[in-house]
Amino acid sequence: MASTLTYDRSGLTSLAVGERGVSDASRASLSASLAAARSAVLDAHTRGDLGFLDLADLDPTPFTSWASTLDPDLTDQVVIGIGGSTLGAFAILETAGPSGAGGLRTHFAENMDPVTFSALVSSLDPATTLLVVITKSGTTVETMSKFWILYARFRDAIGDDVDAHVIAITDPERGSLRPLAMSRGWKTFSVPPNVGGRFSVLTPVGLVPLAAAGFDIAGLLDGARDARDAARDLPVDSNPALQAAADAHILYGQGVSIYVMMAYSDLLSGLVDWFRQLWAESLGKSTDRKGRAVHLGQTPVKALGVVDQHSQAQLYMEGPFDKVVALLEVASFPTDLTVPELDGFPESLSHLVGRGMSEILAAELRGTQLALADAQRPSCLWSFPDLSARSVGAFVMTWEFVTAVVGELWDIDAFDQPGVELGKRIAHGLLGREDLVDFAAGFSLASGEGSSLAIPRSE
Numbered sequence: 001m002a003s004t005l006t007y008d009r010s011g012l013t014s015l016a017v018g019e020r021g022v023s024d025a026s027r028a029s030l031s032a033s034l035a036a037a038r039s040a041v042l043d044a045h046t047r048g049d050l051g052f053l054d055l056a057d058l059d060p061t062p063f064t065s066w067a068s069t070l071d072p073d074l075t076d077q078v079v080i081g082i083g084g085s086t087l088g089a090f091a092i093l094e095t096a097g098p099s100g101a102g103g104l105r106t107h108f109a110e111n112m113d114p115v116t117f118s119a120l121v122s123s124l125d126p127a128t129t130l131l132v133v134i135t136k137s138g139t140t141v142e143t144m145s146k147f148w149i150l151y152a153r154f155r156d157a158i159g160d161d162v163d164a165h166v167i168a169i170t171d172p173e174r175g176s177l178r179p180l181a182m183s184r185g186w187k188t189f190s191v192p193p194n195v196g197g198r199f200s201v202l203t204p205v206g207l208v209p210l211a212a213a214g215f216d217i218a219g220l221l222d223g224a225r226d227a228r229d230a231a232r233d234l235p236v237d238s239n240p241a242l243q244a245a246a247d248a249h250i251l252y253g254q255g256v257s258i259y260v261m262m263a264y265s266d267l268l269s270g271l272v273d274w275f276r277q278l279w280a281e282s283l284g285k286s287t288d289r290k291g292r293a294v295h296l297g298q299t300p301v302k303a304l305g306v307v308d309q310h311s312q313a314q315l316y317m318e319g320p321f322d323k324v325v326a327l328l329e330v331a332s333f334p335t336d337l338t339v340p341e342l343d344g345f346p347e348s349l350s351h352l353v354g355r356g357m358s359e360i361l362a363a364e365l366r367g368t369q370l371a372l373a374d375a376q377r378p379s380c381l382w383s384f385p386d387l388s389a390r391s392v393g394a395f396v397m398t399w400e401f402v403t404a405v406v407g408e409l410w411d412i413d414a415f416d417q418p419g420v421e422l423g424k425r426i427a428h429g430l431l432g433r434e435d436l437v438d439f440a441a442g443f444s445l446a447s448g449e450g451s452s453l454a455i456p457r458s459e
C-alpha cells in the first residue's frame with residue numbers, strides 16, 4: 001500500500017532495547033487512554049476549539065488565484081514574523097521548494113538581529129518586493145518593529161506605492177495590526193481565532209507566502225488530509241500518530257526527558273525547528289488543567305545526520321539514558337551523485353566506488369539506528385517517501401495531532417503558552433509602554449559579589 005509517511009517504532013521497543021524500551025504490556029495498558037485521548041481531541045474539534053483539524057479540508061484555489069494576480073514586476077517577498085508565524089512556511093519551503101514557475105523569491109525575517117536584518121534590508125529592491133507581515137496577536141514587538149523599519153524604507157523609496165506592497169496576516173479583530181492595515185488599505189488575510197500560532201501553518205499564515213512562492217499548496221493539503229484522516233480513523237494499534245504519542249508518553253514516564261529529532265537531510269532541518277517549537281511550547285507546562293503543579297515537558301533537541309554523528313552521537317550512545325532519537329529518513333531524493341571510479345582512490349575505501357550519496361546516507365542512518373539499539377538507546381524512524389509537498393503536509397499534521405494527544409494524556413492545555421508572556425510584558429515595559437513601565441521596574445536580578453566576571457584585556 002502506498003503511504004505518505006511511515007513511523008517505524010521497532011527501535012524503541014523492549015524487544016530491541018530491553019527494559020529501557022516500550023514494552024508490549026505498557027502499550028496494551030495505555031490503549032484505552034489513547035483512544036479516550038483521541039476522542040477528547042476530536043470532541044474539542046467538534047466544539048469548535050481545535051480549528052487546526054479543519055485546515056486539511058481547505059480549498060487551495062483562493063490562495064493560488066490570489067497569487068496569480070500578483071503584480072508581475074514583483075520578484076521577491078519578505079515574510080516578517082516569529083515563532084508560529086514563520087517557522088512553518090520556512091520549513092515547508094526549505095523542504096519541498098517552490099514547484100510553480102514564476103513564484104517569488106522568499107526571505108524570512110524572523111530573528112531580531114541588527115546585523116543580519118540590515119544585510120537583508122539593503123539587499124532588497126522595494127520596487128519589486130512584497131512585504132508580508134504576520135502576527136496573530138498583532139502586537140509582537142519583534143515583528144512589528146522590523147516591519148515598521150522595512151515599511152519606512154520602502155516608503156522612502158517608492159512613496160505611496162508601498163501600500164500596494166504590503167500583505168497583513170493577523171487576527172480578524174484583535175491586536176494593533178488589523179486597524180493599521182485597514183487605515184492604510186493593505187490587503188489582509190485572517191488567522192482563524194481557533195487556531196493557535198504554532199498550529200497555524202496551514203492557515204493564511206503559511207499558505208499565503210507559500211502560494212506567493214509558487215509552492216504546491218494543494219499537495220501540502222492532500223498530505224495533511226491523509227494524516228488527519230489516518231489519525232482520526234485508523235485503529236489505535238496501527239495508528240502512527242497515536243502510537244508516536246504513546247511512545248513519547250511511555251518513554252517520558254521511564255525517564256526519557258529529551259526527544260532528539262535527527263534529520264538525515266539538510267532540507268528537513270527547518271522542519272525539525274518547526275517541531276521543536278510545537279513540542280516545547282505545547283507540552284512544557286507548569287500546571288495541569290486542574291491547576292495542580294506538574295512541571296511537565298520533554299525537551300526537543302535538533303540534530304542533523306550525518307553531521308551530528310561526528311558531534312552528538314557519542315553523547316546519545318554513552319551519556320545518560322534520558323533520550324529517544326527520532327531519525328528522519330528520505331527514501332528517494334530528487335537528485336544524487338555517485339563516487340566515481342577513478343585511479344588513485346585508496347584500496348581500503350574501494351567499497352565506496354559506484355555508491356550514490358543517498359546510498360551512503362542510508363547506510364549511515366542504519367548504522368546509527370543499529371548502534372543506538374546495541375547501546376540500549378531507544379530510537380524510531382520517520383520515513384518520507386520523498387521531499388514532496390504531500391509528505392511534508394502529512395508530517396506537519398501528524399505531529400500536530402501527536403502533540404494534541406500527548407496534551408490530553410498529560411491533562412494539560414497544549415494550546416496556550418503562559419510561560420512566554422511574562423518576559424514579553426517586561427520587555428514592553430523596559431521599552432517604555434506606559435502601562436507596563438512600573439510593572440517592569442518591579443523585576444530585578446538579585447546578584448552578589450562575584451556574579452559578574454570579566455577577562456581583562458592585555459594592553
Ligand code: PA5
Nearest residue numbers: 083084085135136137140197198
Ligand atoms: O505558538 C505561538 O502562539 C507563538 O509561537 C506565536 O506564534 C509567536 O509568539 C508569534 O506570535 P504572533 O503571531 O502573535 O506575533
